[in-house]
Amino acid sequence: MIYDSLIHYIQERSQSTLMPSDIALIREAFVYKKLRKRQFFLQEGDICKHFGFIVKGAMRQYTVDQKGSEHTIQLYIENWWASDRESFWKETPSIYAIEAWEETDLLLLPKANGSYERVNAIPAFNEMRIKLDDNNSIASQRRLRASMFDTAEKRYEELTLRYPEFIQRFPQHIIASYLGITKETLSRIRNQSAKK
Amino acid sequence: MIYDSLIHYIQERSQSTLMPSDIALIREAFVYKKLRKRQFFLQEGDICKHFGFIVKGAMRQYTVDQKGSEHTIQLYIENWWASDRESFWKETPSIYAIEAWEETDLLLLPKANGSYERVNAIPAFNEMRIKLDDNNSIASQRRLRASMFDTAEKRYEELTLRYPEFIQRFPQHIIASYLGITKETLSRIRNQSAKK
DNA sequence: AACGGAAGTTGACATAGATCAACGTTTTTT
DNA sequence: AAAAAACGTTGATCTATGTCAACTTCCGTT
Numbered sequence: 001m002i003y004d005s006l007i008h009y010i011q012e013r014s015q016s017t018l019m020p021s022d023i024a025l026i027r028e029a030f031v032y033k034k035l036r037k038r039q040f041f042l043q044e045g046d047i048c049k050h051f052g053f054i055v056k057g058a059m060r061q062y063t064v065d066q067k068g069s070e071h072t073i074q075l076y077i078e079n080w081w082a083s084d085r086e087s088f089w090k091e092t093p094s095i096y097a098i099e100a101w102e103e104t105d106l107l108l109l110p111k112a113n114g115s116y117e118r119v120n121a122i123p124a125f126n127e128m129r130i131k132l133d134d135n136n137s138i139a140s141q142r143r144l145r146a147s148m149f150d151t152a153e154k155r156y157e158e159l160t161l162r163y164p165e166f167i168q169r170f171p172q173h174i175i176a177s178y179l180g181i182t183k184e185t186l187s188r189i190r191n192q193s194a195k196k
Numbered sequence: 197m198i199y200d201s202l203i204h205y206i207q208e209r210s211q212s213t214l215m216p217s218d219i220a221l222i223r224e225a226f227v228y229k230k231l232r233k234r235q236f237f238l239q240e241g242d243i244c245k246h247f248g249f250i251v252k253g254a255m256r257q258y259t260v261d262q263k264g265s266e267h268t269i270q271l272y273i274e275n276w277w278a279s280d281r282e283s284f285w286k287e288t289p290s291i292y293a294i295e296a297w298e299e300t301d302l303l304l305l306p307k308a309n310g311s312y313e314r315v316n317a318i319p320a321f322n323e324m325r326i327k328l329d330d331n332n333s334i335a336s337q338r339r340l341r342a343s344m345f346d347t348a349e350k351r352y353e354e355l356t357l358r359y360p361e362f363i364q365r366f367p368q369h370i371i372a373s374y375l376g377i378t379k380e381t382l383s384r385i386r387n388q389s390a391k392k
Numbered sequence: 393a394a395c396g397g398a399a400g401t402t403g404a405c406a407t408a409g410a411t412c413a414a415c416g417t418t419t420t421t422t
Numbered sequence: 423a424a425a426a427a428a429c430g431t432t433g434a435t436c437t438a439t440g441t442c443a444a445c446t447t448c449c450g451t452t
Contacts, residue, residue: 063341071345073337086334126322133329138282140336141269145259147343148376149267152409171429180344185409187431348439367399381439383401 003027005055006107009079014127022122029115030107035059035100041082042098048087050108051116054080057104058169061096062177072178075166081132082106101170152181153189199223201251202303205275210323218318225311226303231255231296237278238294244283246304247312250276253300254365257292258373268373271362277328278302297366348377349385 007026011018018026030053035041041059042048059082061074073096076082087094088111109116119125146155156179160167167175176186203222207214214222226249231237237255238244255278257270269292272278283290284307305315315321342351352375356363363371372382 065345071341073341085330086337089330089334120326130316130325130329133326133333134281134285136333137329137336138285140333140340141282144336144340144343145267145269147340149261173429182410183430184411184432188409191431369399378440379400380402380441384439387401 002032002055006053010124010128013131014124016123018124029119030109033106033108035104037100037103039100042094044097045093047091048084048094050110052082053107054078055105058102059098059100059104061098063096070177072174075178077165147180152185155179156189198228198251202249206320206324209327210320212319212323214320225315226305229302229304231300233299235296238290240293241289243287244280244290246306248278249303250274251301254298255294255296255300257294259292266373268370271374273361343376348381351375352385
């Protein structure tokens with residue numbers, strides 16, 4: 001069953017135990033949705049109305065600048081939470097798009113109709129969420145530091161170590177834009193390292 | 197009283213009301229500490245044992261690389277929370293230093309002796325914390341995007357708009373390193389803009 | 393007030409990575 | 423299977439920003 005992976009995910013990341021009533025609430029609150037390749041979870045200009053848990057698949061979040069180049073902000077695979085927090089919280093139009101890169105199974109937690117609050121009130125969920133936020137904050141600080149102070153080559157190497165899945169599942173030009181470099185530069189970096 | 201500013205801060209950022217017992221707990225859990233200019237809240241290699249709420253003052257968080265140059269990761273002023281989350285959570289030695297840039301009044305929430313858990317169990321505090329985490333996550337995503345895709349000049353302009361206080365209270369070379377550029381480049385950017 | 397150190401400026405030069413353009417390869421669509 | 427689109431590579435050149443070094447200005451300490 002599709003909900004099992006979410007329930008397992010929550011349980012694994014908290015001390016508290018999920019009660020049967022909690023599980024019932026989760027099944028009720030989260031809505032299943034399947035996206036085909038290249039379908040959008042969120043389009044630029046729309047308000048992000050869900051937190052999405054990825055059961056299976058891969059997605060990417062990006063913006064397009066005035067010149068028409070895409071900048072990849074985040075990549076997502078199984079067991080990641082996809083959302084534009086700013087748009088979700090402030091209910092403002094998003095500047096990002098989030099697109100399924102592979103066929104993707106999602107469980108959507110809507111902001112509307114109190115689902116979000118009721119789920120957050122589950123102790124195990126709240127614990128998991130605090131840990132998730134901490135890890136996000138640690139990861140984005142790391143990524144920021146790297147983007148400001150490390151070379152493109154070092155950032156690529158670190159990515160291959162930390163998230164090897166990304167490299168296998170997304171094409172090079174997307175990896176490049178996630179690293180904040182051009183596809184040409186990434187191609188050269190890869191040729192360089194290959195020679196070593 | 198020094199605790200009032202913290203209590204006011206929490207109350208302002210939550211729906212729930214702080215009960216007298218909550219306030220008593222906060223006064224008990226948070227420890228007051230004054231740092232003089234250039235004193236450290238955290239030194240590189242130490243484990244970060246507190247979340248620090250800044251009542252008054254200004255601090256900065258930085259690393260020193262192999263070449264001896266300092267990279268400023270974060271600046272803090274009144275009503276900001278200072279901490280190295282990674283070190284705090286994982287209880288690993290920090291790669292950062294956090295230093296008082298002005299004389300600073302802090303309220304420290306220790307990780308030890310259950311203070312942290314008890315305070316987090318206060319509903320108003322938990323709500324405030326969720327909002328704080330969301331805002332941090334939004335801010336660091338914004339900063340990451342800017343560092344990867346905007347020019348130094350644009351990043352400086354945005355900083356002057358978003359956090360004008362930083363520019364007034366920290367010297368230029370620290371602002372430069374917060375922006376991920378050298379002091380020479382920042383100096384040139386400022387001269388450029390002045391001419392316009 | 394005068395000294396010493398920290399902060400900021402300016403110029404000459406170096407370099408990582410971007411841009412542009414052409415071409416090769418792989419994948420998708422028909 | 424052919425055509426089209428997406429993806430990746432390579433070379434030439436350009437540009438924003440870094441590096442190094444000399445100099446000036448400001449500020450805190452005595």
